[in-house]
Amino acid sequence: MNIWVNILNSRKVILIYNCDEMYLYEIIEDYKDASSQEEKEEIFRAFCSSIWSCDNKRRTYTKCIRFKIRKDLLNTELGQIFNTWSLIEYKYYKATTKDENWRSIIRQKINNIYTRYFDKEIVLGKEYLHLITTPKRLYYEWISGSELDAQGVTSIIDNAIDDSLKVKRRLQSEKMSLSWEDYKKVMEGFLHTAFHNCKLIESYEDKSVVSSMFDFLTEDHFYVRYINHSLDGLMRNYQRKYYGVRQHRPLKRCRSCRCIIENDSKNRQYCKSCKKEIRKRINRNYYIKTVLKS
Incomplete structure (x- = not known):
């Protein structure tokens, strides 16, 4: 050749x-x-x-969690609430390839690593996905015979969506920037x-x-x-x-900024930067309470 x-x-x-x-x-x-x-x-x-x-480019797209309200329930109070949440969008990505040549397979691995470690638009944690599917789960519980009231359903869905946004921000903060x-x-x-x-x-x-x-x-x-x-x-x-973490050391996440830190102590919960800020805040609050108010 x-x-x-x-x-x-x-x-x-x-x-x-x-x-x-x-x-x-x-x-x-x-x-x-x-x-x-x-x-x-x-x-x-x-x-x-x-x-x-190679043709196996990195691709992202919008995926939907959707369900259709039965016509006989659409005009009820609960039906209207569920209809409001019958379509929830989130970002997804092309995670596999059907091509069997070495170029596409290696390129797919490269694409997936970027999504996992760097792409903050793609959040697919189990906790996040579980929260945003709350309206759909509640709807199918309702039509299966569970007794639900409008106020309770609204409260559960609102709390789940609020929690999903918090989880999404946390998972985004765990990704690196590049x-x-x-x-x-x-x-x-x-x-x-x-x-x-x-x-x-x-x-x-x-x-x-x-x-x-x-x-x-x-x-x-x-x-x-x-x-x-x-x-x-x-x-x-x-x-x-x-x-800045040494090799071959156990790891965990900082409770505040979610960066990776060494798991060298059960009591260590924060990175050096966040620990410094927390100490400043504690000292500032102590100064306000003891000095300024005395």
């Missing part, structure tokens, strides 16, 4: 690696067998270019690390070790799963560095 394309310019012939029609295992092998660092970098750039140019363009640069660094650390299947003397590590059908499946697994681990390390 001719994996290099000759491009003739006014001065010299430039060799450009072309991986558009190649299997991933061939690219990995070429990278490992490359005779120079420049050749390795050219292969890696072609790999990244193929990832970013633009998609900057994220792509971070991902290329992760992919470069995965390429550098990847071992060829032939290097495993005991092939049963490989089978126990990954349940794969072809060599491409092995390398795809290895790269995606590496991206998960490297992103967790990135998250630790983002919050």
Whole structure:
């Protein structure tokens, strides 16, 4: 297979690696067998270019929780209340791909990691989704025979929606801040690390070790799963560095700002910044109560 394309310019012939029609295992092998660092970098750039140019783009859309009020109940007081909440929208994203080629699968992993760690518009926590489905659950309880009154239903729904907004803000605050363009640069660094650390299947003397590590059908499946697994681990390390948390330490969330802190004490509940602000507030309140009012 001719994996290099000759491009003739006014001065010299430039060799450009072309991986558009190649299997991933061939690219990995070429990278490992490359005779120079420049050749390795050219292969890696072609790999990244193929990832970013594939059709499996990152897509978000609006999803709905909806239910239809029975016609015989629509004009009742409860029916009108439920009809007001019969459609609740929330943001969702394309989380899977039907394409089986290595480009789409790796790109899907990259897309999903961004959604999980950075996209504050996409909030899909179980608690949040449970709260915003409250009107629909109550409606089906009602038509199944449960006795509900308008005032009680209104109170329950209003409280659930208010709580859902609080949960949404909390979950949003737990995500890091990074633009998609900057994220792509971070991902290329992760992919470069995965390429550098990847071992060829032939290097495993005991092939049963490989089978126990990954349940794969072809060599491409092995390398795809290895790269995606590496991206998960490297992103967790990135998250630790983002919050200034040391490696291999148990973690928890600050009760106030929801950033990640080290779980080094049962009594530690806040990050240093929030703890400092809380102390300032306590001292300020104490000063107001004891000094100004005396």
